Amino acid sequence: MSPFHEGECAVQARVGVREKMAEIGPRLIRDAMPEQHRAFFSQLPFVIVAALDGADQPWAAALAAPPGFITAPSPQRLLVRALPQEHNPLKQALLPGRPIALLGIEPHTRRRNRANGLIESVANDGIAVSVQQSFGNCPKYIQARQPHYVGDGGTASKLLQHSKQLSPAARALIRAADTFFIATAHPAAPTDDAGRHGADVSHRGGKPGFVRVEKDGTLLVPDFSGNRFFNTLGNIAAHPHAGLLFIDFSNGDLLHLAVDAEIIWEGPVLQSFAGAERLLRFRVREMQHVKDMLPLRWSEAEPSPFLAGTGSWPDSTT
Numbered sequence: 001m002s003p004f005h006e007g008e009c010a011v012q013a014r015v016g017v018r019e020k021m022a023e024i025g026p027r028l029i030r031d032a033m034p035e036q037h038r039a040f041f042s043q044l045p046f047v048i049v050a051a052l053d054g055a056d057q058p059w060a061a062a063l064a065a066p067p068g069f070i071t072a073p074s075p076q077r078l079l080v081r082a083l084p085q086e087h088n089p090l091k092q093a094l095l096p097g098r099p100i101a102l103l104g105i106e107p108h109t110r111r112r113n114r115a116n117g118l119i120e121s122v123a124n125d126g127i128a129v130s131v132q133q134s135f136g137n138c139p140k141y142i143q144a145r146q147p148h149y150v151g152d153g154g155t156a157s158k159l160l161q162h163s164k165q166l167s168p169a170a171r172a173l174i175r176a177a178d179t180f181f182i183a184t185a186h187p188a189a190p191t192d193d194a195g196r197h198g199a200d201v202s203h204r205g206g207k208p209g210f211v212r213v214e215k216d217g218t219l220l221v222p223d224f225s226g227n228r229f230f231n232t233l234g235n236i237a238a239h240p241h242a243g244l245l246f247i248d249f250s251n252g253d254l255l256h257l258a259v260d261a262e263i264i265w266e267g268p269v270l271q272s273f274a275g276a277e278r279l280l281r282f283r284v285r286e287m288q289h290v291k292d293m294l295p296l297r298w299s300e301a302e303p304s305p306f307l308a309g310t311g312s313w314p315d316s317t318t
Contacts, residue, residue, distance in 0.1 A: 008234025038072035050183030050201035060183035099198030110139035141205035184235035222276030274311030
């Protein structure tokens with residue numbers, strides 16, 4: 001059975017890779033975690049998590065604890081011994097039976113693996129996840145930076161601003177970013193046995209400034225060549241909403257955004273950005289900027305070598 005839903009299939013067909021993905025997708029997207037993925041999650045000090053709130057709005061957030069806080073007692077089960085703290089948008093979204101997605105990423109080695117499935121249970125010490133899809137991603141566009149765990153996160157966090165539009169501080173953080181994470185979903189059938197529907201969370205990277213902030217607060221992002229699964233774009237085609245997460249790697253501040261999402265397939269703006277195959281346009285509906293949320297600090301970034309073939313936005317008046 002194909003691991004792809006109709007949105008992913010439509011995007012694959014549009015770019016001419018549908019037959020190829022139909023052949024290799026079932027081999028690369030598994031219904032259980034291989035041993036190397038299970039071991040990989042166990043060595044991480046943080047994980048990126050996506051879930052949907054009651055209005056089917058996807059949110060991306062981070063959970064962190066000393067390495068070993070994630071375990072995989074079986075190939076189809078992950079235990080995450082951490083819970084969202086105050087000001088984390090996942091706090092109200094983690095309910096048994098609801099879709100969840102986890103991105104394990106190790107920036108300094110540029111490794112990343114994804115596990116999508118359903119929330120099995122939520123207890124006082126963490127979350128149990130029933131894994132329905134497990135797959136790896138290539139190292140493209142990941143900036144190599146070493147994370148260091150520095151203490152309990154979220155306990156002393158402070159909400160800087162909760163708004164329907166970007167603050168000046170949020171705009172500055174986005175314009176300086178070389179990385180963000182995007183949560184998307186196809187919520188129509190969250191109990192799909194094949195795991196084709198549900199939540200997903202992915203990484204996006206580029207040169208600092210690759211996310212363009214327009215005067216009205218709209219974000220414009222180049223979409224570079226990837227694995228051709230089109231999980232993110234396929235979800236957006238079916239459910240045009242996303243949750244963005246920006247991390248301030250110098251101090252652990254987090255910026256959560258709820259956005260309406262649109263794929264731009266052609267036009268002069270797309271042509272102006274070298275290396276972009278498409279553009280993503282995000283219209284911000286909600287912003288939550290939190291200080292001291294993540295108990296991690298990172299080393300200086302080593303840019304991905306894949307960025308050499310990508311451009312920058314032309315000067316603008318924004």
